[in-house]
Amino acid sequence: MEPVLIALGVNGGPRLGPGHPKPALALNIDSSIYLVDCGYETALQFVAAGLPFSQLLQVFLTHNHLDHTSGIPSLFIHGWVAPQPLREGIGIWGPKPTDRFVSGLTTMFGTDIQNYEAGGGFGKFPMPESHDIQVSDAESTFVYGDENVTVTAAKVFHGAELAESFALRFDLKASGKSIVFSGDVGPMDANLISLAKGCNYLVHEVQDNAAVEKLVASIPDPTRAAELREHMLTSHTSIEDLPHVAAAAGAEALILCHYTPFPQAAEVFKAKLQTQAELAGYSGQIIAPSALERITL
Numbered sequence: 001m002e003p004v005l006i007a008l009g010v011n012g013g014p015r016l017g018p019g020h021p022k023p024a025l026a027l028n029i030d031s032s033i034y035l036v037d038c039g040y041e042t043a044l045q046f047v048a049a050g051l052p053f054s055q056l057l058q059v060f061l062t063h064n065h066l067d068h069t070s071g072i073p074s075l076f077i078h079g080w081v082a083p084q085p086l087r088e089g090i091g092i093w094g095p096k097p098t099d100r101f102v103s104g105l106t107t108m109f110g111t112d113i114q115n116y117e118a119g120g121g122f123g124k125f126p127m128p129e130s131h132d133i134q135v136s137d138a139e140s141t142f143v144y145g146d147e148n149v150t151v152t153a154a155k156v157f158h159g160a161e162l163a164e165s166f167a168l169r170f171d172l173k174a175s176g177k178s179i180v181f182s183g184d185v186g187p188m189d190a191n192l193i194s195l196a197k198g199c200n201y202l203v204h205e206v207q208d209n210a211a212v213e214k215l216v217a218s219i220p221d222p223t224r225a226a227e228l229r230e231h232m233l234t235s236h237t238s239i240e241d242l243p244h245v246a247a248a249a250g251a252e253a254l255i256l257c258h259y260t261p262f263p264q265a266a267e268v269f270k271a272k273l274q275t276q277a278e279l280a281g282y283s284g285q286i287i288a289p290s291a292l293e294r295i296t297l
Contacts, residue, residue, distance in 0.1 A: 003172055003297040004028045005179070005203070005255070007289035008045035010266070012184070012205060012258035014066045020263040021045050021291050022067045025181065025203065027170060029148045032057045036168060036181045036203075042071035043078045049292050053079035053086045058144065059128070060151070061094030062183025063158055063165035069094075072101050077109060081122050088126040093144060093151075095164035096132035133166060140169070140195050148173060154195040156185040159235040167192045169199065177297055179203060180251070184258060186234055187241040193248045201297060202251035205258035206269055207236040215261040236260060239272045243280035253285040255295065266290045 006028060009021030016022075022039020026049070033055045035042070046053060056079070061069055072092070079086040092098050105113070105127070113125045135141040135155045144151040150171045158165035167189075169180045180196040182204040196202050212232045219225040237245060246254045256269055270288035277286060287295060 001030060003030075003175065003177070005201075005295040005297060006049050006051065007257065007291060007293045007295070008042055008049060009039045010257045010259055010289060010291055011263050012067055012260040014070075016040065017263055019291075022071065023258050024071065025257065026051060027149075027179065028055070029172060029174075031055050032148055034149065034151075034170065035059045037062055037068040037183075038071040038075055039067050040070045040074075043074040045292065046075075046079070047082075052084035053082045054084040056086060056090060057146075058091045058093060060144075060168055060181075061092065061098070062168065062181065063162055064095050065158075065162075065184065068184075069101075073105060073108065076105060076126065076128060077113075080126055081116070081120070085122070086126040088124070090126065090128045091131050091144070092128050093131045093133055095162075095166065096134075098130035098132050100130075102128055102130050133164075135164070135166060138191070140191070143168070152195065154191040156183060156189045156192050157235065158184045158186065159231055167195050169195050172297070175297070177201070179297060180249075182237070184235065185237060187237050188245060188248070193245060196249035196251055198250050200252045201255055202246055202249060202253070203255040203257055204242060204245065205237055205260070206242055206256045206273065207232065207238050207260045208262075208264065208269070208272065209233065209238040209240070211261050211264075232261060239269070240276050242273060243277040243282040246277075246284060247280055247282040251284055253287060254282075256286070256288045 006026040008024035011020040021041035023037040024042040027034040140154040178199040179201040266288040
């Protein structure tokens with residue numbers, strides 16, 4: 001069975017909207033699922049995609065922003081009581097402190113968990129294990145490996161307030177293919193480009209800068225509006241910049257994700273990206289998935 005990437009959620013930003021699930025990408029290799037980011041609706045999207053929770057092996061978080069992390073509690077709580085429940089000891093890998101996700105489950109839901117353990121017929125709660133990713137400023141670092149993958153991380157820029165934000169490269173042992181997840185990242189990040197050199201697939205966030213001012217205009221406070229504009233324009237990668245990133249990395253194919261600042265049809269982002277790719281001289285395949293779409297790698 002060929003590896004498959006399932007786009008559980010592809011819309012960025014912390015504001016919720018019906019039908020626009022937050023970032024969560026499931027890499028399925030021989031019925032072992034490696035989850036990259038865990039937005040609010042991730043558990044529900046597992047069900048919608050027909051993915052057994054029992055196949056989840058590891059969770060990787062690119063950075064500590066709510067749209068990438070707020071689905072962790074529901075993933076573990078509801079994944080526990082599913083027909084094919086989560087296994088115990090699933091790793092949560094990400095910027096420190098990842099132990100807060102483990103302790104937080106007990107702090108917030110300890111009583112409820114104990115009640116189900118005592119009389120719900122669900123058995124012992126599958127408590128995850130925390131793993132802080134530690135990466136130098138300039139060099140990529142080995143993070144995780146098993147019989148399926150080798151995972152390497154590089155530190156990328158996603159705002160000065162974030163001490164650590166990571167891009168992740170998965171090298172697939174059976175096929176020899178490689179897939180890189182950008183996380184959220186500013187334009188033309190040198191560490192990301194280095195990590196993604198020669199990859200088969202670059203899964204990269206994309207922002208329509210033409211819509212940024214519309215978002216900024218919704219913030220009544222001028223100071224907050226200016227801060228938002230600065231963050232959006234310096235800490236995300238625009239439609240215009242992205243083909244240059246893919247070309248510099250030599251990525252064979254570009255998979256779009258984390259559509260911002262507003263939900264638009266994936267086809268809209270793809271059409272705009274293809275126009276810019278022609279101008280930038282990037283000739284690789286461009287894939288723009290919608291939520292729940294499957295991409296065979």
